[in-house]
Amino acid sequence: MNERIGILYLDDEEQNLLSFQALFRRDYDVHTATNAPDAVQILNSKNIQIIFSDQKMPDVSGVEFFEMILHDYPDAVRILITGYADIEAVIDAINKGQVYRYVTKPWDANDLKICVENALEKFRRDKELIEKNKQLGEANAELEKFVYSASHDLRAPVASIMGVVKVAKMEGTDEKSAAYFDMIEKSANRLNEFATNIIHYYQNNHSEELIEEVNFESLIDEVFDKYQHLAENVNITFRKDIAANSVYRSDTYRIRMILNNLVSNAIKFADNKKQPCFVDVSVVQNKEKAVVRVSDNGVGISPQILPTVFEMFFSNTDKNVGSGVGLYIARQAVKRLGGVISASSEQGKGSRFTLKYRIRHEPDQRQYHLSPRGRQ
Amino acid sequence: MSLINDNIIFHLVDDNDIDIAVNTKLLQLSGITPNIHAYNNATRFLQAINANQELYSTKTHVILLDIMMPGMNGFECLDELSKLPEKIKTKLKVFMLSSSIDRNDIRLAESYDLVQRVLEKPLDIYLLKKTLEGILE
Numbered sequence: 001m002n003e004r005i006g007i008l009y010l011d012d013e014e015q016n017l018l019s020f021q022a023l024f025r026r027d028y029d030v031h032t033a034t035n036a037p038d039a040v041q042i043l044n045s046k047n048i049q050i051i052f053s054d055q056k057m058p059d060v061s062g063v064e065f066f067e068m069i070l071h072d073y074p075d076a077v078r079i080l081i082t083g084y085a086d087i088e089a090v091i092d093a094i095n096k097g098q099v100y101r102y103v104t105k106p107w108d109a110n111d112l113k114i115c116v117e118n119a120l121e122k123f124r125r126d127k128e129l130i131e132k133n134k135q136l137g138e139a140n141a142e143l144e145k146f147v148y149s150a151s152h153d154l155r156a157p158v159a160s161i162m163g164v165v166k167v168a169k170m171e172g173t174d175e176k177s178a179a180y181f182d183m184i185e186k187s188a189n190r191l192n193e194f195a196t197n198i199i200h201y202y203q204n205n206h207s208e209e210l211i212e213e214v215n216f217e218s219l220i221d222e223v224f225d226k227y228q229h230l231a232e233n234v235n236i237t238f239r240k241d242i243a244a245n246s247v248y249r250s251d252t253y254r255i256r257m258i259l260n261n262l263v264s265n266a267i268k269f270a271d272n273k274k275q276p277c278f279v280d281v282s283v284v285q286n287k288e289k290a291v292v293r294v295s296d297n298g299v300g301i302s303p304q305i306l307p308t309v310f311e312m313f314f315s316n317t318d319k320n321v322g323s324g325v326g327l328y329i330a331r332q333a334v335k336r337l338g339g340v341i342s343a344s345s346e347q348g349k350g351s352r353f354t355l356k357y358r359i360r361h362e363p364d365q366r367q368y369h370l371s372p373r374g375r376q
Numbered sequence: 377m378s379l380i381n382d383n384i385i386f387h388l389v390d391d392n393d394i395d396i397a398v399n400t401k402l403l404q405l406s407g408i409t410p411n412i413h414a415y416n417n418a419t420r421f422l423q424a425i426n427a428n429q430e431l432y433s434t435k436t437h438v439i440l441l442d443i444m445m446p447g448m449n450g451f452e453c454l455d456e457l458s459k460l461p462e463k464i465k466t467k468l469k470v471f472m473l474s475s476s477i478d479r480n481d482i483r484l485a486e487s488y489d490l491v492q493r494v495l496e497k498p499l500d501i502y503l504l505k506k507t508l509e510g511i512l513e
Contacts (some may be wrong), residue, residue: 152475158475159475165404170406199478
């Protein structure tokens, strides 16, 4: 640090100010004042990092002076100079965080120097921390912006491809072309799923909770609607069974993310040989907890790999259709809900995923702030 | 009920020509409607409404509005639509279309009274039809 460190000392006894200056003026930029208004004047005009103040003064006490300036100069390190008689005031001030240290009068020159060095060290540490926090905040904001644009820029062309293929298939075409369109569609779907998963992964890790009333009836309908066209292709019946006896609030966005994952997974691993294929979603919810089950009669999961299905980049090699992140993200989202998720399966018969979480009853203080980004 | 009806007009507002072409085809091929107007920016769409307020206060207008557009984006367009006279607004059924699945965007879109539903791209005709049938019944 090339710039000299500024120290302010406020004391109504000029003799103290003189000996203080004699001690420090060589190494520091020392300013002194005999009353509070003068001291404030110095704070306004000079760059001060450390402030000393006597406690016992005729107009305001040292603690009162620190209280006065705390708001405008929060970064300066404050040190109280006091006689033994004022120890109560000092303890109070330290506990309230208004002063960093206190020095007793008459002071020992060496102690005082060490005190200044410590204060300086603290000032630099605090400053560094503030700087680091600021950088972290900026990095986070940039990352969020990046994910936002990636979520659009990555998905937009994929969505277009998926749309074109859909139209091409609807218009009918020769057998060879139809087969190629199927291939394009499959690849586009996989890319789309992976892009979606990346976005969900990020949003799950970084987004605030969004607490709203949970309506399982409409939530599950919404999920079924989303996959209806896929389910029709492979002849899957969706069924729901809801036993919910109380209204409650939770993070609907994450619950929806989990359900989407589980239902699309069940469709992917449907067993076409069985008729009918089904995906059942059942909910049992009371005032204490919610238990959500997603069951299917699909191909099932072998016992060897069942324990690893929630791991990142897990993929069922028998029927390699996923990116291997979906269930991992589902489990992360369940964690954020404060719940657990488990899987059970019998190969050839089907799988069942069970999600359990406690219902929180604390009044909801959180306010969700709409992001202005969409309006830029 | 059938949506093929001279009293229902569809408007596609999207800067992406491919998406306009695809969605037009999807609406036609799935038998939802032949009445489709397309605009590649939101300003032109607003001009069309203002130029023919009479039409917009008589027929039902289903609007598929893209969110991310250069110039005026989907939300800014919604802000403008919100300023229209009530007799027009009641005739507008807006669906926000987006390839972004950002939860903040979804939240923001749902906060507009005009918005019926937020749909992800590519357009899911089944979902659109189902929602429309619910609204127009």
